Each structure stands twice: as structure tokens, then as C-alpha cells.
Amino acid sequence: MAKFLLVIAVFIVFYLFLRNQARKSSGMPPPHSSPKQDSPSTHGEDMVRCGVCGVHLPTSEAVTSRGDFFCSKEHLQLADRERR
Numbered sequence: 001m002a003k004f005l006l007v008i009a010v011f012i013v014f015y016l017f018l019r020n021q022a023r024k025s026s027g028m029p030p031p032h033s034s035p036k037q038d039s040p041s042t043h044g045e046d047m048v049r050c051g052v053c054g055v056h057l058p059t060s061e062a063v064t065s066r067g068d069f070f071c072s073k074e075h076l077q078l079a080d081r082e083r084r
């Protein structure tokens with residue numbers, strides 16, 4: 001019985017060792033130090049409202065003119081035309 005437990009212990013140590021080696025050799029950084037940037041996310045970004053159609057969109061995608069936001073250049077020009 002003691003021999004059986006020893007085999008299991010050796011197996012566990014061997015398993016942990018292999019896992020450790022695999023992680024080291026794969027070149028993968030620890031998961032917490034690699035924020036993914038591959039998907040453009042609007043998370044945490046300010047949302048603005050188009051002054052013409054009222055659609056909400058992130059600031060980075062909005063067209064800005066004199067403090068107003070628009071969803072597209074077309075709507076910016078439309079608003080400009082109405083002002084004149």
C-alpha cells in the first residue's frame with residue numbers, strides 16, 4: 001500500500017513538473033499581463049448622440065462640429081445646412 005501511494009506521489013510530482021515546463025517553454029505570458037486588444041470595444045468609452053438622427057455612438061467614431069456630435073459626415077453637413 002505504501003508503495004502504491006509512493007507511485008501516485010511520484011506521478012503527481014512528475015505531472016506538475018511537466019505542466020510547469022510546458023508553460024515555460026510555450027513562451028506564453030501569464031494571462032493577467034496580456035490584455036487583449038484585438039476586438040475594438042466601446043467599453044468605458046463615452047457615448048454621444050447624433051444631433052440629426054439621435055443614434056448613440058462612441059466618441060471616437062463620432063463626427064464633431066462646434067461641440068455637436070454626429071454619426072456621419074452626411075449628418076454633420078445636414079445639420080450645417082439647416083443652420084444656415
Ligand SMILES: [Zn+2]
Pocket residue numbers: 050051052053054055070071072075
Ligand atoms: Zn445621424
